[in-house]
Amino acid sequence: MSIQAVLAPVFVQVLLTFGLLLWTGRARFAAARAGAVRVRDIALGQRAWPAPVQQVSNAFSNQFELPVLFYALTALALATRKADLLFVAMAWLFVLSRLAHAAIYASSNVVIRRFGAFLAGALVLMAMWIVFAARILLAPAA
Structure with a gap:
């Protein structure tokens, strides 16, 4: 498989991570600005954030x-030249499961659905x- 094909799911996973980072920052800033949380209450931990903010933060x-x-x-698969079509197909399935997991976590947060996405991945x-x-x-052996 080409390097592009092998790394495409990695790039999507990285994009998901950065997207959730930005979403978390935006949600936290908005919650603090709206007075939903006081800075001193979150200075040493995450427990005081409102549930929707914590859900996005947990997804991140x-x-x-x-x-x-x-x-x-x-x-390792790239370095050993073991990344083939099966590897790429499974990589996409993994990344799709992570997208589903993050979407569920950051929205409805239905635990059984979230667990299903996690387990699949x-x-x-x-x-x-x-x-x-x-x-x-x-x-x-070579």
Whole structure:
């Protein structure tokens, strides 16, 4: 696969992360400006933010959990030349699950739906790692 094809889902995941960062900042600033929270109440923690602000903030924070394993795997797959069509297809499934997870978290926050999106992404990422590991460990010695 081309480098562009392999990295396209990574770029979308990064765009999601930055989008949530900007959304979080905007929501926090608006809440503080509207008086929904006092600065001294949030100076040492996140608990005082209104629920909609906290939901977006949590969606942003979640982009530094499972996606870290996705980024590492993509770098390894590129370096070892193991990123093929199956890898790219699964990468897109993972990123789509992260988009769905973030959308649910930042809007309705229906926990069972959010968990479903999370679980789908986790299973796809786990499968990606298993396939990658098998291709590396079962490859004939050079």
